[in-house]
Amino acid sequence: MKEFAALQDMTLMPFAERLGHALTVTALGMGITFIVLIALLFAIKIMSALLKEKKVAPAEPATPAVAPVVQEVPQEDESELVAVLMAAIVASSGIPYERLKLRSFKEVTEDLSLWSKAGVSETMNREI
Numbered sequence: 001m002k003e004f005a006a007l008q009d010m011t012l013m014p015f016a017e018r019l020g021h022a023l024t025v026t027a028l029g030m031g032i033t034f035i036v037l038i039a040l041l042f043a044i045k046i047m048s049a050l051l052k053e054k055k056v057a058p059a060e061p062a063t064p065a066v067a068p069v070v071q072e073v074p075q076e077d078e079s080e081l082v083a084v085l086m087a088a089i090v091a092s093s094g095i096p097y098e099r100l101k102l103r104s105f106k107e108v109t110e111d112l113s114l115w116s117k118a119g120v121s122e123t124m125n126r127e128i
Contacts, residue, residue, distance in 0.1 A: 081105075 010018065082102055090097050
């Protein structure tokens with residue numbers, strides 16, 4: 001690598017030799033970069049394994065818990081649910097009913113991840 005010390009010597013080198021040195025520098029730079037990235041990957045994996053939050057099972061309540069009542073909606077009531085959803089969307093957004101089309105809907109459960117909750121909240125609060 002002494003050839004790179006003086007810039008004047010580089011200009012006097014033949015093209016093939018300069019190309020060879022350029023490829024060497026490129027390979028070294030890319031190699032070092034990939035080695036550092038792989039080291040970072042392993043460091044992150046080790047840190048996430050060490051800092052991983054362990055889920056603790058909730059303690060049993062002293063009094064017996066009452067199971068929530070789940071009410072199944074019959075198929076014929078689905079049109080009423082769609083109407084209620086569309087009315088809520090029209091009331092909250094101010095968009096005329098004719099411009100909206102409800103493609104699908106599903107119940108949002110409480111066991112969503114933090115990212116999912118943020119996505120639902122962002123979607124619901126988005127200006128149209």
